[in-house]
Amino acid sequence: MPPYSSRIAPDAPGIADNRAAHLSLLGEFRALEQRIADNSARSLPKFRKRGQLLPRERLDLLLDRAAPFLALSTLCGYQMHDDDGERKISGGGVIGGMGFISGIRCVVVVNDSGIQGGAVTPMGVQKVIRLQEIALENKLPYVQLIESAGANLFRQSELFIEGGRTFANLARLSAAGIPVVGITHGSSTAGGAYQSGLCDYLVVVRGRSKIFLAGPPLLKAATGEIATDEELGGAEMHYQVPGTAEYMAEDDADGIRICREILSKLPWERGALHEPHAPIKPPRYDAETLLGCVPPHYETPYEAREVIARLVDDSDFLDFKAAYGPHTVTVHGTLDGHPVGILANNGPIDRDGATKATQFIQLCCQSDTPLIFLQNTTGYLVGTEAERGGIIKHGSKMIQAVTNATVPRITLHIGASFGAGNYGMCGRGFNPQFIFAWPNNQLSVMGGVQAAKTMSNVVEATANASGDEPNYDAIKMMEQQIIDQYDTEGKALYATARVWDDGIIDPRDSRRVLAFCLATCREARQRNLHPNTFGVGRM
Secondary structure (H helix, E strand, O other): OOOOOOOOOOOOOOHHHHHHHHHHHHHHHHHHHHHHHHHHHOOHHHHHHOOOOOHHHHHHHHOOOOOOOEEOOOOOOOOOOOOOOOOOOOHHHEEEEEEEEOOEEEEEEEEOOOOHHHOEOHHHHHHHHHHHHHHHHHOOOEEEEEEEOOEOHHHHHHHHHHHHHHHHHHHHHHHOOOOEEEEEEEEEEHHHHHHHHOOOEEEEEOOOOEEEOOOHHHHHHHHOOOOOHHHHHEHHHHHHOOOOOOEEEOOHHHHHHHHHHHHHHOOOOOOOOOOOOOOOOOOOOOHHHHHHHOOOOOOOOOOHHHHHOOOOHHHOEEEOOOOOOOOEEEEEEEEOOEEEEEEEEOOOEOHHHHHHHHHHHHHHHHOOOOEEEEEEEOOEOOOHHHHHOOHHHHHHHHHHHHHHOOOOEEEEEEEEEEHHHHHHOOOHHHOOOEEEEOOOOEEEOOOHHHHHHHHHHHHHHHHHHOOOOOOHHHHHHHHHHHHHHHHHHOEHHHHHHOOOOOOEOOHHHHHHHHHHHHHHHHHHHHOOOOOOOOOOOOO
16 A cells, blocks of 8 residues: 555645644643743752752753653643642642663652642642553653652642552562662651652662651650651661661762662663664654644544554555444554554444444454554444444444453544543543543543533423423523533643643654653563562561
């Protein structure tokens, strides 16, 4: 088959408007990310006075130069709990993602101690849990830069139980044979002390690290004992007396140097394992054109193959059963040298589309081909004809295939993600290895207009059944309230704040992000670990 030939002219009507709308959404998203960084950077004078680096400076020093770093869930917790989206915006109080340290692909978690001392937030806990899941599933060393004021005690009911899961995961990582390396740059108090204690390799910083279950104020209140920070849990004490720490650093930069050296000494594969050797041809269409060829709103139809042609190598892919269930697109292709099966939507999923998708998923599992889901669907087709045609039965088969697929699954929300269509196209609830969204993503149980009309029909029918005259003014007001609610709760920012995805990305970065994740999955499937029973214990 020849490479795909785009049918979109650069100067076609609507292209410029589409691009402008996407750039506006991207500008909003990037501005919020910058607001978090600026919020943290306001602590610079205080950090310099203490002889410390800011959290983002530590991260920059830790990562390999010129190597990719994929930040995850950057807007976690946006406008939730104490996050006001302005001066208190925090990204969950955690910076996290995947990058390379001494040539090793790792998951990196940094307490953003520039914001409220790195205090733990409820959604920050969920972000850390997700990062730990990624490390476990993809067999990646877990590196944490620790400095936190501990849990927000006013939010303890939303932190306590889930916070314990983060410590359990550290133990699981160690037991699985995945190294946990930590640098305690400052305070690591109460439950947070176990963040340090559960590291396999721990670096402390002379005069700065403070690790204790109860700090001096709580100790005095609980027992009457009086002790200084250094006596109770300073770096010197933990390095020399109980052996909590394996390495002593003189400052933040020295601690990062030691951390990089620890990883360099591990017998761990450097870089990507067994990367494809064939020359890789980029797509024939510039990623920039994605902004023009995809309408920002899901109600405007477009050809999903135009997106695929801007993602896969040489814009070359093979349609599978193109004429059968045509609204569901299934193709084989290669992305940055990785064979992939791609499922996309050109409309609702009907019976034939679900059947085709089920077969395609099974075939990809048979050939060990990773799956990419490009979600833009209003859901499964409804109506009398659809029900009589067995849409529930065939849709259920598709959901079974998605759920039990034995190959890596990566999902990208590029438009609508409504109802069971979210499920059949491997939404968050189906545990894809990675899941990202474009800023125009809309995610909800159904569209707002459909939800409003459904509820107004119910209210009207209830009134008629009772012999009452429906209050059409009240119904109209209710419809608008529902539409407004769905508009707010369906936005990409709302979803990413709740870690329903692993982050919002620029559509133009889609190929790079997918390639990074495919390489991560490839490494994981080829890497052999050496697990033990309980994780490495400090003796």
